[in-house]
Amino acid sequence: MxxxxxxxxxxxxxxxSSGRPLRRVRRTVTAVRDVTFSVASGEIVGYLGPNGAGxxxxxxxxxxxxxxxxxxxxxxxLEPSRQRTRLAGRIGVVFGQRTTLWWDLPLRDSLxxxxxxxxxxxxxxxxxxxxxxxxxxxxxFLATPVRQLSLGQRMRGDLTAALxxxxxxxxxxxxxxxxxxxxxxxxxxxLLRLNSEQGTTILLTTHDLxxxxxxxxxxxxxxxxRLAFDGDLSALRATAPSPRTLIVDLTAPAPPIEVAxxxxxxxxxxxxxxxxxxxxxxxxxxxxxxxxxADLMLREPEIEDVVARLYRRERTASLGKDG
Amino acid sequence: xxxxxxxxxxSLRGFSALLVYPRLVWVWTRAMAxxxxxxxxxxxxxxxxxxxELAALFFVFSHAGRLAGFGLHETLLxxxxxxxxxxxxxxxxxxxxxLGEHIRLGSFxxxxxxxxxxxxxxxxxxFSPRRLGKLVPNLAALVWALGEADIDxxxxxxxxxxxxxxxxxxxxxxxxxxxxxxxxxxADARELANSxxxxxxxxxxxxxxxxxxxxxxxxxxxxxxxFVSWQPALxxxxxxxxxxxxxxxxxxxxxxxxALALVAALLWRSGxxxxxxxxx
Ligand SMILES: Nc1ncnc2c1ncn2[C@@H]1O[C@H](COP(=O)(O)OP(=O)(O)O)[C@@H](O)[C@H]1O
Ligand SMILES: [Mg+2]
Numbered sequence: 001m002x003x004x005x006x007x008x009x010x011x012x013x014x015x016x017s018s019g020r021p022l023r024r025v026r027r028t029v030t031a032v033r034d035v036t037f038s039v040a041s042g043e044i045v046g047y048l049g050p051n052g053a054g055x056x057x058x059x060x061x062x063x064x065x066x067x068x069x070x071x072x073x074x075x076x077x078l079e080p081s082r083q084r085t086r087l088a089g090r091i092g093v094v095f096g097q098r099t100t101l102w103w104d105l106p107l108r109d110s111l112x113x114x115x116x117x118x119x120x121x122x123x124x125x126x127x128x129x130x131x132x133x134x135x136x137x138x139x140x141f142l143a144t145p146v147r148q149l150s151l152g153q154r155m156r157g158d159l160t161a162a163l164x165x166x167x168x169x170x171x172x173x174x175x176x177x178x179x180x181x182x183x184x185x186x187x188x189x190x191l192l193r194l195n196s197e198q199g200t201t202i203l204l205t206t207h208d209l210x211x212x213x214x215x216x217x218x219x220x221x222x223x224x225x226r227l228a229f230d231g232d233l234s235a236l237r238a239t240a241p242s243p244r245t246l247i248v249d250l251t252a253p254a255p256p257i258e259v260a261x262x263x264x265x266x267x268x269x270x271x272x273x274x275x276x277x278x279x280x281x282x283x284x285x286x287x288x289x290x291x292x293x294a295d296l297m298l299r300e301p302e303i304e305d306v307v308a309r310l311y312r313r314e315r316t317a318s319l320g321k322d323g
Numbered sequence: 324x325x326x327x328x329x330x331x332x333x334s335l336r337g338f339s340a341l342l343v344y345p346r347l348v349w350v351w352t353r354a355m356a357x358x359x360x361x362x363x364x365x366x367x368x369x370x371x372x373x374x375x376e377l378a379a380l381f382f383v384f385s386h387a388g389r390l391a392g393f394g395l396h397e398t399l400l401x402x403x404x405x406x407x408x409x410x411x412x413x414x415x416x417x418x419x420x421x422l423g424e425h426i427r428l429g430s431f432x433x434x435x436x437x438x439x440x441x442x443x444x445x446x447x448x449x450f451s452p453r454r455l456g457k458l459v460p461n462l463a464a465l466v467w468a469l470g471e472a473d474i475d476x477x478x479x480x481x482x483x484x485x486x487x488x489x490x491x492x493x494x495x496x497x498x499x500x501x502x503x504x505x506x507x508x509x510a511d512a513r514e515l516a517n518s519x520x521x522x523x524x525x526x527x528x529x530x531x532x533x534x535x536x537x538x539x540x541x542x543x544x545x546x547x548x549x550f551v552s553w554q555p556a557l558x559x560x561x562x563x564x565x566x567x568x569x570x571x572x573x574x575x576x577x578x579x580x581x582a583l584a585l586v587a588a589l590l591w592r593s594g595x596x597x598x599x600x601x602x603x
Contacts, residue, residue, distance in 0.1 A: 065432050085440075118437070
């Protein structure tokens with residue numbers, strides 16, 4: 001079966017001008033460069049990268065909003081920028097920071113309007129709406145105007161709007177951005193079910209490693225517009241292990257702490273950053289045996305850490321080759 | 324899950340955009356009708372603006388009697404033709420001027436990922452029947468002027484009235500769409516585009532002779548809004564052009580409408596092709 005998304009040497013530039021009128025300076029920003037990948041039907045793929053990496057630009061090209069500056073792109077066999085309208089009937093799209101719903105309409109009316117836009121037969125609409133209402137627990141706020149919904153409720157409404165026409169591919173740009181822990185997990189569980197029960201292919205961008213941990217077997221990491229990694233989540237963990245960090249506030253400044261299972265990576269007065277390679281409980285016990293601790297904080301790795309590690313690995317690899 | 328959609332052909336999709344537009348309008352009307360008091364007040368406010376313009380016209384003629392050879396009824400005819408075309412365009416296409424806002428807010432992106440013409444979605448967005456408030460007084464003025472003005476009602480003239488109104492509507496709607504396309508380039512160009520349409524409207528409402536030949540020549544050839552009311556009125560009244568422009572121009576309104584619609588369509592397509600969204 002042919003892949004549902006095929007991108008080859010995909011690139012997009014923007015010319016931006018800055019400065020005062022008449023003295024404008026124009027320069028070219030490359031948002032995406034030489035990105036090549038394909039996604040098979042039924043996959044859940046995470047498109048990961050720090051802010052400004054080019055994630056949204058890639059999604060906009062995939063959905064036909066932006067025309068690529070270079071490269072070849074096929075989504076469900078169609079060329080997005082030329083066959084945008086046709087493609088729109090086959091895919092569902094959600095942008096985390098904006099809504100496809102209408103602010104002034106109750107959620108139910110917004111969804112009804114969506115039905116007309118996608119020309120979904122009334123019976124199909126009713127059936128799918130009932131299904132999604134149950135899975136996403138929309139019941140309590142179907143009659144509420146969209147502007148009064150919480151971010152989490154609105155995101156669930158947006159997901160419903162994107163899925164009423166039973167698309168084969170769901171494209172999500174930062175679907176969990178700004179959401180609380182409970183909403184995040186509701187949406188993650190829902191996406192997993194959608195994928196396993198209906199075989200919907202899901203491509204999501206995120207800079208939340210939690211999304212990736214829970215959802216994606218495969219991840220692509222993009223940074224400065226380039227694809228820095230494409231493979232299994234476990235392979236990413238192996239090539240760029242991202243340990244958690246224990247931030248320790250001592251009662252007084254001290255030289256870098258030396259205990260088994262942790263390395264001090266940064267010291268600022270009484271505060272020290274310990275990169276963990278062992279269980280945090282053991283490390284905390286070991287530190288408190290030798291130091292007086294005022295406060296503790298455990299920090300999960302962030303996408304920036306992963307990217308930094310990918311580069312460090314690449315650099316050492318190429319140094320090894322040259323030397 | 325089975326795919327619900329079969330891919331419709333290109334022409335069928337163009338046609339279905341026409342079908343989806345009334346649906347969108349209906350949904351919006353229903354939404355607006357949920358606040359009947361506000362809808363009523365806004366409609367009345369719109370009607371009052373139109374009525375005060377009409378009152379100003381009556382006032383001018385109660386003093387001047389005739390302006391550049393045009394009496395009250397003739398002027399009212401010119402006013403009504405452009406007023407009706409303009410408020411029809413405002414009713415159905417007025418929302419396109421908000422393109423820049425939709426681009427900035429990102430809502431235009433969401434229109435692009437739906438399988439319906441983004442122009443239809445843009446035009447229908449936030450449709451409110453309150454704009455009927457403008458149409459009704461203008462329509463009344465036009466009907467009255469058509470009855471009172473000195474028109475030789477041949478069959479041809481009777482048949483051409485709706486054609487001229489349609490052309491006027493298409494001309495206004497096209498000029499608007501062209502104005503919206505400018506916003507693809509400059510997301511803040513809404514003010515600039517408004518000077519073309521609203522300024523243009525005031526000009527089409529009074530006998531063009533008042534404004535002097537140079538302005539009129541420019542207006543007739545460059546901003547073809549003169550074809551919305553001035554030339555059609557000369558035709559209906561069977562008057563020679565006081566500015567000495569060719570007679571043939573008075574039959575040109577439908578052609579101008581088609582030409583402008585083509586220009587608008589081309590610009591719109593080119594705008595979509597070069598659309599760059601917003602960096603978030
Ligand atoms: N419409 C635009 N005009 C100019 N620059 C843009 C535009 N869209 C994106 N960019 C630039 O392209 C780069 C990638 O942006 P984006 O794809 O939004 O990143 P991400 O979604 O990963 O945060 C950024 O440097 C951004 O400033
Ligand atoms: Mg983004």
